[in-house]
Amino acid sequence: MTAATAGLPDRLPVKVCLGFGVGTVGVSIMLNAVTAYFPAFMSTVLGQSTELAGYLLMASKLYDAVADIIIGMMSDRTRSRWGRRRPFLLAGALVSSLSFLMIFAAPALGDRALMLYMLAALVLYSTGYSLFNVPYMAMPSEMTGSRYERSRLLSFRTIFVSLGQILAMAGTAAVISHGGGGAAGYLTMGWVMALVIGTAMALSFFGTAGAPVLAVAAGPVEKLAIDWRAVWRNRPFCLLMGAKVCQFLAFASLATTSLLFMLNVLHLGYAGQMQLALAQNLATGLSMPVWLWLERRMGKRNAYIIGIALMSLGSLSWLTVGTAGVGTLGLILRGILAGVGAGGMILLSISMLSDALAHDREVTGLRREGLLSSITAVIEKASFALGVALVGILLNLAHYLPTRNGELATQPDSAINALYAGYVGIPLVLFLCNAGFIFFYPLGGRGKM
16 A cells, blocks of 8 residues: 555455445446347347447447547546546446447338448447446556455456346346347347446446545546557556457457357357356356455465466357257256366456556656556456357358348358357467466566555
8 A cells, every 4th residue: 555545444344345346247248239239139130140240339439539548638637526437437337228229120221221320339338438437447457456355346247247147148038038039129128228227327336436546636536648668668467468469359359159059059048148147157256256356365466367378168068069069958067167277367367457457656756546547447348249250151151151130041161160169269379378468467476566
């Protein structure tokens, strides 16, 4: 703890931790539901190619690269009775819920008009996501000076990530199925999840009203012109960004192909998606005490590498699925393995980011948490969108057959192989690269601040 953080508590009230964490339910649904279901919605309901879906997502992220930086720097400069970050949470809640509904309530349009409509909806979606998530991720490093307490705070967030992912994957599948599938099912899902997104984000705004915060006068604010050399000199931050590129490319490949893998390779349909998502995310949430214990026992860096190893084993396990397919028990066990590994990766990567932001403040004296959080958001979302686009291109080159009204086609062997590559091979390689960056991260050792 430094002089700048001396006034911050070492222990945060549970109410504040819950209020902070609940917001990520909305973030999780926004990210995962759109990534997993937008390509399927475009290719099985609207008759468009997965390649077009990938291009649209990537185009919205190019816009995001600018929006994130602007929003991050704006939040660094904001002065209000609600603080620097919280006004953006409320604005993000409104825009996010509206844009999510727009995506899955697409009107009947010609191909060109539909493309333009979806591009506009995705740009609005990216704006809402950034308005909430960029200031939100700057908050933990300003709420406590203890690196262990930051991990505890973020463990609440990770539990809510699990809940959000259950809703994003299993919940959406259930609502689509209950709504009759096809366009009607996706429309029903859009209304339900838009309400959940708006509610969760608004609850985070109100739930953090009493949260402690680092005094704004503690140091100067970063100038409008970004000093990239100063950012580059923050070695922990740069190494973590390299790891995040690999992590989010891998997660994008998994998320984009997960439903299509269930539908076309395992032939388990939406029921299989629900079972896998429930197993994964319950395991993620329940594993938090274990990861907090491992962090104190061996440090964040080593615990993170264990998480990567578990995720890699989960990916490899799909190669053992033969022509007989996989039963419910096999599906659940794979979900548990991947869920525990993902829990460690998600918790520790975000906790390490908060440490890197605190390290930057201590070394430079600058209050630019919002700027660095926005750079992180750009890297995460650009990597995620690039992963989605590349998988879409891969499936198109492999002659994946799009359909309409929720119907399924018999896919050629080339498309099946591409789905295996997207769901198993590509993530595995990226997880190994991720571990390489984390190995050199200097703040993650046991007992190091």
